[in-house]
Amino acid sequence: MAPAVNSLLLACFAGSALGASIAQRAPLPIADTLFVNGIIHTLDSGSTTINGGALAITNGTITCVGEEEDCKSAVGASTKVVDLNGKVMIPGLIDTHVHPFDAGRAMLGCTLRYRQLTQEALRKIIQDCLDSQPGETGMLTVTEFDREGFTSINGPGNKAMLDSLKTTRPITIIATNQHNVFVNSRTLQLLNITRNTPDPQGGIIGRDANGEPTGFLEENASGPARALGGDRGIPQLNAGIAALSQLRRRGVTTILDALQAPHDAWTTLKQRGDLTARVFTCFGVFGSTDFPTIVSQALAAKNQLDESTLVANAPGQHWRNVKFFIDGVLPEVSEASLLLEPYLVDNGNGTWVPGKNFGIPNANQSQIQEIITRTLDAGLGIHLHASGDAAVRTVLNVAAAMNRHFQPSEIGIAHAELVAIEDRTRFAELGIPIIASYQWAQKATYGADKNALTLGPERMSRLQAHGTLNNAGALLAYGSDWPVDPLDPFLALAIGVLRKGDPQNRNAHASFGPQFVGRLDDQPALSREVALRGMTIFAATYLNSTSSIGSLEVGKFADIVVIDRDYLDEKAVPDDELARNKVLLTMIGGKAVFADNSTSFIPTEWLAESNRLDSDPVVKSLKPGNILARSLTGRTCGSANHRH
Known part of the structure; x- marks a missing residue:
């Protein structure tokens, strides 16, 4: 922890925006807001911490950071001076891999809430959803299914478990990993899937020992079932409103939507003054390898929707990336991540030996080179899902063959859950960042039991190697992948630091x-x-x-989070409490978008604006059980325009 900034440190900051703000004695712009008496972690290049600091905001931009004396001249007759009384200020959090509309629909619809369930409990929750919708005949989509946890309790699932429900409706259950679904016989019938249906490219139709479909559809085979469910009766706008309500509560001020087609939800919310995050978007088409069309459509989306310039006090949307999947997911029930060595199988006496499955590739190396080249030539960045060590290596090999050093925004590898030892330094050498989900480095249902056995001890020893990759020079940008997991940034930070979950945080597998x-x-x-x-x-x-x-520096946007305790101070927040930080205030461009009603320092008009946003009928329809894992609620499905 750095001490309070003083004259002895000014030389260290002389070349930085922070140093300029402290050292300058020219009159400052009159501030709209001046925070005083807080601990400020600027996250600038000097890792500057200011104890008892001050931060001034003018027109959504930071105009002074320093000690209170340094920013005193920014105070005018209309300046709102807010005493933080020792509370902690950090930059607004940025989530570079999230699925806001899937998350919003999960909160508004029928959800299993990430819990490990017996067959009986699974059926009871789904039957309650069905019974709450009398007269409905369309697809019932159920979300947040912990497939790995369910399998460890019940053994391999089968459509018969769902066929026993009292309904004639098609049912699709989306696994938390978002890469596979569990459906009943009615859904298979509507999709024309029989024992004779071949597996699609990049996908698998689950089959039992007799060749009959089990009801599990993996990777690209899951797309038609999800498409059949449509918007689940929950409009895109409502899903976006629900997602934003949770993002601002968690201190998230900027997101990258990791897979999306053009829509007008953010445009509508911005027009209403209710867009409470800066939104970047990856255009993508799940399962498609029609690269000319993908890139053409991505450019059309950019031309239609991209706001070329970020504006401090007017968060907008930016369409600058293409998303493509190299492989699938790791757990034993899927075995779809692409590996350098095959998954292990039980040889019949409890010994696990190499099998024949290396995973499910979504494209070959020449196709991957084509999509990367076409995307970069179009002036877009590419966001690549690559989970297994072979998938990661393929991307790195293609990039290396292009014989150049990349800018971080050009190619990003999402997940990189397994990386070969000899590939660890290549990210820095090539300039390719990793979009890492810290929370996956915990003991969890998706890494236990057979999941560990099919990978084996050596691969388990290098799983989720965030610290090792950082030490090798890789740039790690965080991506939650919400709703794959509950949205909980401070739990993710804690797991990134401790490599374990918190038993007292119900979003942790601990x-x-x-x-x-x-x-x-x-x-x-x-x-x-x-x-x-x-x-x-x-x-x-x-x-x-x-x-x-x-970062919190002069000239940057006032995207700010105030938290109750000092995350960076090990005395203030011991390791065992690191996952329990509380967000008290979220600001974007100097505007309060979330304020904790129990906090005394927050001005009443900021509380009023936060409460106005939360008074939206969609937000009010969210009960705790729709948001937080492992708590039950009577609500099963609903939104402002579609209620049951």
Whole structure:
């Protein structure tokens, strides 16, 4: 922890925006707001911390950061002076891999809430959803299905488990990993899937020992079932409103939507003054390899919707990336991540030996080279899902063959859950960042039991190697992948630092039971500062937006989060409490978009604006059980325009 800024430190800051703000004695612009008496972690290049500091905001931009005396001249007759009384200020959090509309629909619809369930419990929740919708005949879509946890309790699932429900409706259950679905016989019938239906490219139709479809559809085979469900009776606008309500409560001020087609939800919300995050979007078509069309449509979306310039006090939308999947997901029930060595299989006597499955590739190396080349030639960036070590290596090999060093915003590899030892230094050498989900480095249902056995000890020892990759020079930008997991940035930060979950945080798998308590492994972890930089300045680097967001410096946007305790101070927040930080205030461009009603320092008009946003009928329809894992609610489905 750095001490309060004083004259001895000014030389260290002489070349920085912070140093300029402290050292300058020219009159400052009159501030709209001046925060005083707070701990400010600027996350600038000097890792500056200011104790008892001050921060001035004018027209949504930071105009002074320093000690109170340094910013005193910014105070005018109309300046709102807010005393933080020792509370902690950090830059607004940036999530570079999130699915807001899927998350919003999950909160508004029928959800299993990430819980491990017996067959009976699964059927009861779904039957309650069905019974709450009398007269409905269309698809019932159910979300947040912990398939790995369900399988460990019940064994392999089968459509017969769903066919026993009292309904004639088609049912599709979306696994939390978002890469596979569980459907009943009626859905298979509507999709014309029989024992004779071939697997699609990049997908698998699950089959039992007799060749009959089980009801599980993997990867590209899952797309038609999701398409059949349409918008689940929940309009895009409502889903966006629901997602934003949780993002601002968690201190998230900028997101990258990791897979989306053009829509008008953000446009509508901006017109209403209710867009409470800066939104970047990856255009993508799940399962398609028609690269000329994908890039053409991505450019059309950019031309139609992209706001070329970020504006401090007017958050907008930016369409600058293409999303493509190289492979699938790791767990044993899917085995779809592409590996250098095959998944292991039980040889019949409890010994696990190499099998024949290397995963499910979504494209070959020449196709991957084509999509990368076409995307970059179009002036767009590409966001690549690559989970297994073979998928990661393929991307790195294609990039290396292009014989250049990339800018961070040009190619990003999302997940990189397994990386070969010899590939660890290549990210820095090529200039390719990793979009990392810190929370996956915990003991969890998706890494336990057969999931560990099919990978084997060596691969498990290098799973989610965030600290090792950071030490090798890779740039790690955080991406939650919400709703794959509950949205909980401080839990993710804690797991990134500790490589274990918090038993007292019900969003952590450590709350499931003692088998999930404790450190995942002995791999090096991230420091508190590096983990937080992954959610701030490193994430802004990936988004090519460091001139505007990611740190608290003069000239940057006033995207600010105030938290109750000092995350970077190990005495103020011991390791075991690191996942329990509370967001008190979220500002974007100097405007309060969330304020904790129990906090005394927040001006009443900011509380009123926060309450106005939360008074939206969609937000009011969200009960705790729709948001927080493992709590039950009577609500099953509904939105402002579609209620049951």
